[in-house]
Amino acid sequence: MTARPVAQAxxxxxxxxxxxxxxxxxxxxxxxxxxxxxxxxxxxxxMAARAQLGNSDxxxxxxxxxxxxxxxxxxxxxxxxESSGVKVDVENTGEPPQMFRPGLPVVVVGHFVGSSDxxxxxxxxxxxxQSYIAAHPGRVRAADGSTR
Amino acid sequence: xxxVAEALSQPEGSISALSETSGRAALALxxxxxxxxxxxxxxxxxxxxxxxxxxxxxxxxxxxYIHPPMAWVAFVAYGxxxxxxxxxxxxxxxxxxxxxxxxASAETGVVFTGLTLVTGSIWGRxxxxxxxxxxxxxxxxxxxxxxxxGYLALxxxxxxxxxxxxxxxxxxxxxxxxxxxxYFSVSWWRSLHQAPTVDLTGRHLYVHGSMAWTxxxxxxxxxxxxxxxxxxxxxxxxxxxxxxDECLTAAVAERQQEGQS
Numbered sequence: 001m002t003a004r005p006v007a008q009a010x011x012x013x014x015x016x017x018x019x020x021x022x023x024x025x026x027x028x029x030x031x032x033x034x035x036x037x038x039x040x041x042x043x044x045x046x047m048a049a050r051a052q053l054g055n056s057d058x059x060x061x062x063x064x065x066x067x068x069x070x071x072x073x074x075x076x077x078x079x080x081x082e083s084s085g086v087k088v089d090v091e092n093t094g095e096p097p098q099m100f101r102p103g104l105p106v107v108v109v110g111h112f113v114g115s116s117d118x119x120x121x122x123x124x125x126x127x128x129x130q131s132y133i134a135a136h137p138g139r140v141r142a143a144d145g146s147t148r
Numbered sequence: 149x150x151x152v153a154e155a156l157s158q159p160e161g162s163i164s165a166l167s168e169t170s171g172r173a174a175l176a177l178x179x180x181x182x183x184x185x186x187x188x189x190x191x192x193x194x195x196x197x198x199x200x201x202x203x204x205x206x207x208x209x210x211x212x213y214i215h216p217p218m219a220w221v222a223f224v225a226y227g228x229x230x231x232x233x234x235x236x237x238x239x240x241x242x243x244x245x246x247x248x249x250x251x252a253s254a255e256t257g258v259v260f261t262g263l264t265l266v267t268g269s270i271w272g273r274x275x276x277x278x279x280x281x282x283x284x285x286x287x288x289x290x291x292x293x294x295x296x297x298g299y300l301a302l303x304x305x306x307x308x309x310x311x312x313x314x315x316x317x318x319x320x321x322x323x324x325x326x327x328x329x330x331y332f333s334v335s336w337w338r339s340l341h342q343a344p345t346v347d348l349t350g351r352h353l354y355v356h357g358s359m360a361w362t363x364x365x366x367x368x369x370x371x372x373x374x375x376x377x378x379x380x381x382x383x384x385x386x387x388x389x390x391x392x393d394e395c396l397t398a399a400v401a402e403r404q405q406e407g408q409s
Binding site: 014061097100107128134 | 209274339357
């Protein structure tokens with residue numbers, strides 16, 4: 001006689017698990033279809049679409065230009081990112097990640113300020129290539145500062 | 149993989165017969181387990197003490213030796229689960245052992261997908277600057293995790309064992325559709341995550357020297373861990389099935405005796 005309530009309880013639990021899984025799936029599909037497919041605009045695309053973008057938030061990708069990084073205040077950094085020859089000035093509030101350095105591509109999260117071409121960001125994500133290179137003191141740098 | 153093959157080739161018998169006659173399978177499993185432990189320890193030692201720092205990542209590069217191998221194992225696990233499901237669905241090869249194999253492999257795959265997500269998150273925070281972002285690769289991997297969790301839940305829905313197994317096999321094949329999407333997401337869409345360091349389609353390795361050897365050892369070691377886990381999980385589900393069958397037979401015999409007396 002005890003078998004029935006047990007079966008009902010486990011059926012209920014299965015339904016709960018099913019509902020949670022379906023909800024999670026729906027959420028992930030939504031995320032995947034909306035934001036993930038166009039994860040970022042490159043700096044040149046952002047400039048080309050400057051008028052339409054207005055002051056809306058988006059993610060912009062570009063390589064940090066060497067020599068452009070300046071610490072302008074507490075937790076405020078200014079630097080320039082470049083993509084396909086188009087440069088955009090960025091002012092970021094917040095401490096950049098450990099791997100942030102000139103020459104590496106970043107994705108900045110934020111928006112253009114007013115009608116200017118300055119991009120205000122509050123988050124920097126540093127991209128890394130699939131290559132890993134051993135660091136050793138004797139490594140020779142190329143003229144542009146890159147290593148191979 | 150020999151342990152799994154051994155376990156698969158075991159003839160059906162009673163519980164006691166299984167534990168006695170599966171000596172070779174048990175030995176193969178033990179050897180696989182020992183090799184897996186030795187391999188993982190060697191990978192850890194090479195990864196932590198022998199390999200150099202990376203020019204950009206410094207010490208953080210050391211996660212390279214475990215994170216991609218875990219993702220690889222998850223793919224292998226889902227591949228074997230799909231193959232087993234296909235063999236189950238194909239009427240000429242249908243046998244409960246393929247259903248048990250699919251379940252064991254998918255379960256191990258879920259564990260390794262979870263580990264991939266966790267190690268990736270730990271790696272992402274100091275390098276990218278974020279624990280998580282809705283990048284295509286990350287999103288589709290999270291989807292993969294949830295899809296196979298759903299598959300495991302579906303396996304536990306009570307019902308006629310053959311109907312449950314068929315339903316699960318179909319679900320496993322549906323979930324597998326996401327595997328190539330995960331792998332190619334970095335080349336199909338823009339992402340924060342880089343392309344694979346071990347490029348399977350282009351046959352190129354983007355890492356050299358001791359870093360490359362340690363990474364390859366990591367791949368072998370975690371594949372052995374997978375084989376070992378699946379071997380045990382498969383053996384366990386076989387024993388459970390036998391136990392259930394024998395209990396049923398015994399209960400039927402008892403009821404019959406009651407009827408006669």
